[in-house]
Amino acid sequence: MGNQKLYKGSLQTIILKLLEENDKMYGYEITQKVKALTQGELKITEGALYPALHKLEADGLLDVEIAKVGNRMRKYYKLTEQGTKETVHRLAEMQEFLKTMQHLVNPKLSLE
Template sequence: MSTNPLLKGSLQTIILKLLEDNDQMYGYEITQKVKEVSEGGIMLTEGALYPALHKLEADGFLETFTQVVDNRVRKYYRLTEQGGKEVTSKLDEAQSFIDQLQTLLNLKPATK
């Protein structure tokens, strides 16, 4: 994963939003899409991605299925109905945090 510690708290939101936009994806495809959209600024490692995927699945937000593609088995992830609702909640939460952070970082020192 990128060395940016801010990313860790956003990873589940990123995954959920990608799956909302793409219906179903497999792990490597998720890492490549993040790399592409961020223009190489965010690089997910397997060590960061798969624990997040497994947690989302355990929480009931994702379901999995496998398909054979070019004689290789791929494990795909897609949102459950509950996961679809969680995307909205996570995006609202992220936007609220971004707005608050932006307000804090744009404070001007008081003049005397």
């Protein structure tokens, strides 16, 4: 994906969706999962990821669980009950947005 700016507005929704599917994940794991799912097209940088995770946590949508892995402490993020509800809401919004964009970008396909 040439323009990484396109996904920035969707980053929180991407994170919420991944956590909904995977129960709990740590930051690097999230970046690698996105990279794998998009076949390398979408690369989330730490500079974008961690502020988004911290914002979601501050908004009460994520809980943090710290676990010792080897010699390191690792922060795992997981959805709160409120986060699960918000994920459903944001995914519905995303579907509507994508449908609207499809109408704009390729109206012929929208008519089928």
